[in-house]
Amino acid sequence: MTLKIHQDHSRFKQIVRGKIKANLRKYVQKGEMLGKKGKDAISIPIPFIDIPRFKYGHKEQGGVGQGDGEVGQQLGPGAVEPGEGQQAGQGEGDHALEVDVTLDELAQILGEELQLPNIERRQNEKIVTQKIRYTGINTTGPESLRHFKRTYKQALRRQIAAGTYDPNRPIIVPMREDRRYRSYKLQNLPETNAVIIYMMDVSGSMGDEQKEIVRIESFWLDTWLRHQYKGLESRYIIHDAVAREVDRDTFFHTRESGGTMISSAYKLCRDIILADYPKSAWNIYPFHFSDGDNWSADDTRQCIDMLRNDVLPNVNQFAYGQVESPYGSGQFIKDLREAVGDATNVALSEIADKDAIYASIKDFLGKGR
């Protein structure tokens, strides 16, 4: 048997890649991939990769099934063969085939398409982490790893052998000796670690539209940096006049009113870095998004001082994204540009709308730092 399928497989992947590349700008702007993200992969609808035929729409057709239920009873989701017009929707959209692409591949495609340079790692020290690999079945182990099915099979087997199994009253009681457990091995994986510290202004002037832009953009930043570093942590800071650290979900869904003191966020960011991420072991990426309104010139001055003295010397790159909003003056980016715009590890980007995300990603990641 020749293993020519590998050629066909890579050809398939190449085609998928081509389609994704061709549609990348659309994917980036729409943010439609965010909802389809799994743990390491994302399922992307690829138009026209399957082979069109003269055929019936399944919805039109219906079919014969098997099982209990009254006439009129709904069949549960997933009961009917998937893929054929289950979701309402007409026209070309129906035609798409969902393809799983790993985030790593997606990052590669993003990198090729935007011509992003690989990041020069500031810290090359390897930190070793351990990963669990499940390798087999054992008769001992922690309860949390008990293999339910194997255990019951073993018990059923024993009961039948002992003649205590009654098919009319099929009750199976596993005993100590029946229990089966997954066994595992620990593997050492070397890692280069990096942390992204996201900061966002959630004061009243940042609307849903602006936050959506931040959400989409951060997805791509995450994806790229995760591709570059094996171990990536993320921290989230929201601020209006005061700053606090939150989880990812809160980060994207909080809306406060009140004024804006950006310095509060930078202060917290600095504290987090000092406390948890020694420069010697971590590649550090603070990203800050706001609409460019700050409370006072005085606060802006504080921000710049803090950036110069505490943040920039410690991080790979500091990035500021200014999302246009109808309420903001958009002053902050100008101040930053004037004060630290020349620094090599500062990236500034103005994001007018969703269409601008594509270019903005390049602003942030194009320096390869």
Added chain:
Amino acid sequence: MPKSLTPRLEALRDEIHGYAKEFGLDFFDTIFEMVSYDEMNMVAAYGGFPTRYPHWRWGMEYEQLAKGYEYGLSKIYELVINNDPCYAYLMESNPEVDQKLVMAHVYGHCDFFKNNFSFRHTNRRMIDDMANHATRVRRWIDKIGVEKVEDFIDRTLSLENLIDQHAPHIRRNPDPKKAEEEVKANERVEGFKVDREYMRGFINPSEFLDSQRKRVEDEKQRAKKFPERPQRDVLLFLLEHAPLEPWESDILAILRDEAYYFAPQGQTKIMNEGWASYWHSTIMTRRALKDDEIIDYADHHSGTMGTRPGAINPYKLGIELWRDIEDRWNKGRFGKEWDECDDLRARRSWDKKLGAGREKIFEVRKHYNDITFIDTFLTPEFAMEQKLFVYGFNDKRNSWEILDREFRKVKSKLLQGLTNFGQPIIEVVDGNHENRAELLLAHKHDGQDLKGDYARETLRNLQSLWRRPVNIVTRYDNKSVMLRFDGTTHSEKKVEL
């Protein structure tokens, strides 16, 4: 790389082989090969064959299979090729009891391949031919370039289901007699043979030659109304009449060959899977199973027989129908007397002790395909026992729901799904539509509309082979329409029939 069986498995194979023979199964030599799960996925992606022509969709298939296996969603247990000898694969990592079950199942398939009438005309040297196809396509790729060849294959695959599913055999070349006549007609225009050049004007006066030419021209014109009758084998029609390059014809012929090879498997899915399942279960439970294997066997077997509400599992439906037939013929539950008996109690305890069940199922496996199988042997009692129902889509609730449990409707829906392999019936009606060398197809509408976007894309592909505008008459929402693609734009117009 596949390996031959271990001595232990060889012994098991001999044992199962013995049981299969003992029960009267009759099959070609069957060669088992051991593969790893990854190799299994590869072979499965190729439809069971070790070699196929290069194409990305095998890669897509492979990716889906490999993912399904990794996530624990699916696992391929058996793979058999209809070939003489039959080839089948065993997965290395499977426990012994699974291997026995698979072997027994495989012998069931091989018996079916050898004996069922649908397979009578299939190519039993398909393994070799598939390898030859691969070589031919690779050669064309070397000459023409991978992009062009792949593109052409994509387009042709789009038309792959447009064959005459029930054609008893493949006719690859146009009728030789007709071709001969054509040549003769052309000769006639040259006039009679002339020995002495100065006599030519007298023997073949120019008026005579002109009239001859005109007649031939007229005949040709008339012949251009083709095909004479609507032709189901659209691929053959294209092969004979589309302006294809030699390499295109070759690839089209290859794909058509393969489509015909697989057609009988599509037409006998329920019977064939049911038959193999019937035999693995019979051989295992009556002969091969050891006491300590029962649980694993039952687990595996019930996994195969699992149903979900919105689909028919051919393994399950098939095995139950075979068992039902056997039971009915054992008990004499057929014929006039049985049909006319209205007494429920009598029916329930009906047993004429005929014992003709085994013989009957062997006969049925010879002469039926899924359609005639269901049509003849699906009974109201069976449909009720098996809890069959018709489901459909409810637009208001935006979900699938059970529509009906009435026997007649269940049966007709089931048959509808099997007719032409569940594909729309499409014919070439005219290869010179409007006298402009346009292609006209007709969809024999049976109450179900074509999927619109797919139809348009398919027309696009058809046009690229025909190279002139293509049209198809079909119905949407009860109105006849003609879809058209002229090479640049799609259009649609109402037609009166």
